[in-house]
Amino acid sequence: MHICHIVLNNIGGAPKVADSLIYSQVKAGYKVSTVILTDLDPRWILSFKSAHIIIVMKIAGTLFYIGGAIHQIWVAIQLDKIVAEHKPDIIICHSAFLTKLFYLSKFMPGSLSIPYISYIHSDYLSESKIERQINPIAAFIQDFNVRIDNWIHLRAIKQASGIVFVCKTLHKKFLNLGLNHPRIAISYNPVTPDSKNPPLNSTAESWLNDSHLITFVSAARFHYPKDHQTLIKAFAKASETYSNIRLVLLGDGDLEVEMQGLANSLGIREIVLFAGSVPNPKAYFSLCRAVILASHSEGFGMVLVEAVANGVTFIASDCPVGPREISEVLNCGTIVAESDVDALAEAIIDHVKNPQQKIDRSEQIAQFFSETSCANQLESLIQQVVSR
Structure with a gap:
């Protein structure tokens, strides 16, 4: 055939x-x-x-x-x-x-x-x-x-x-x-295996390996459906409570410059890193506190499964398709209301106050993904x- x-x-x-x-x-x-x-x-x-x-x-x-x-x-x-x-x-x-x-x-x-x-x-x-x-x-x-x-x-x-x-x-x-x-x-x-392991962005590497800092990662194109605006505003709000948090944004796109301007206007440009697109983000995932996805819409949100496959949990918006189903199948993750700055900020703060141990969902990953x-x-x- x-x-x-x-x-x-x-x-x-x-x-x-x-x-x-x-x-x-x-x-x-x-x-x-x-x-x-x-x-x-x-x-x-x-x-x-x-x-x-x-x-x-x-x-x-x-x-x-x-x-x-x-x-x-x-x-x-x-x-x-x-x-x-x-x-x-x-x-x-x-x-x-x-x-x-x-x-x-x-x-x-x-x-x-x-x-x-x-x-x-x-x-x-x-x-x-x-x-x-x-x-x-x-x-x-x-x-x-x-x-x-x-x-x-x-x-x-x-x-x-x-x-x-x-x-x-x-x-x-x-x-x-x-x-x-x-x-x-x-x-x-x-979840497809990838032997490529490109070097981390130098600033991201220093943040991720600094025990005094708590770093979150988001991997998403800078397009409207990914709602970086809510994410950056929520992170700014959370940083008022914890000044030692950091955010690494992986991706590029039409709205990247606008989102950089938003981070500047909120006074958090020094704690938010625009690291560009990377073919394989697993090295970032494995070292961070949690992966964040604040999308208005997703096809499925495979980045969340990849995060769990690398032993970390996630925070995601309750958009129409994807994150909630992933959370239910893998029995982990935090789901917050879509476009809700306060709810996302609270979820970030909670993950700072109550760090989760590395999670093992290898059986579920093997069964479903x-x-x-x-x-x-x-x-x-x-x-x-x-x-x-």
């Missing part, structure tokens, strides 16, 4: 999951190809070395915005050409967005009828919320475009031969939208699809 994965090579967890699944499928004897869509700096492009065929499609940043509709159609045409050339037996689309692009490609003249599985890694409906236009005409056009785009997304997912959701909460959210599909798999993303478990779930769904 020839399995083709279509992957959007962003900095989130989906490419890592795809790479893990590809590796498992090649070991199982399948022919596997990968189509990678990317506009990233080369250092972020995963190798996908285990795939037999690798096709990299450079895409423009406008692909993700309403103004990029024409470019999306162009990408759909290219996908149709690739599928026609390599003729896989089944397609795995690693996001709702890529599912939409492949669905559009099926309308090209002469396109092949190939079953596809939609692998839903994120709560894209929450993540796609944008600032509403003030002008009523512009707002009407904006709402219309968003409604059409979401309708196409859901239509594409409904037409899939199978769907994988990365958690139960995400599945329930789609059920509420009327997406009751006969072939569903729920598969938590795996292993590469084998993830690969088996997809294998079972593929067999359902091809045998129907």
Whole structure:
């Protein structure tokens, strides 16, 4: 069987999951190809070395915005050409967005009828919320475009031969939208081993190894859904009680400069480190007091599982998908109300006053978040699809 994965090579967890699944499928004897869509700096492009065929499609940043509709159609045409050339037996689309692009490609003249599985890694409906236009005409056009785009997304997912959701909460959210599909798999993303251990930022290393300091870490892109604003305000409030706390922020993004300005205005720039993006944050996690995630929305929040896998607990916002389910499955972590500065500050203070011992959740990690478990779930769904 020839399995083709279509992957959007962003900095989130989906490419890592795809790479893990590809590796498992090649070991199982399948022919596997990968189509990678990317506009990233080369250092972020995963190798996908285990795939037999690798096709990299450079895409423009406008692909993700309403103004990029024409470019999306162009990408759909290219996908149709690739599928026609390599003729896989089944397609795995690693996001709702890529599912939409492949669905559009099926309308090209002469396109092949190939079953596809939609692998839903994120709560894209929450993540796609944008600032509403003030002008009523512009707002009407904006709402219309968003409604059409979401309708196409859901239509594409409904037409899939199978769907994988990365958690139960995400599945329930789609059920509420009327997406009751006969072939569903729920598969938590795996904690993937990474032998790379890049050196720590020098300032972060000095903080993390100083017994007189208590350091927290957050690993998230500087984008609106991650709500760094609430995190920085809460940390400033907590620092009024404990002056020896420190915060290391891992990530980059459009809002980084604005968040640096916020830290300056709150007078905490000296105790908050903007350390930039790191491919593997586990060294930071293993040395900190707790990992903090203050998001408005998450696909799942795999960074919290990675924190627990490295022996530390977490503080996370109760956003619609992810953190609460992780907390319940792993029986650890502190969940606070979303966008609540006071609640997050209190949680930080509590973790300073009541430090938790290193936690061992290796059994739960192995049971729910292993590469084998993830690969088996997809294998079972593929067999359902091809045998129907």
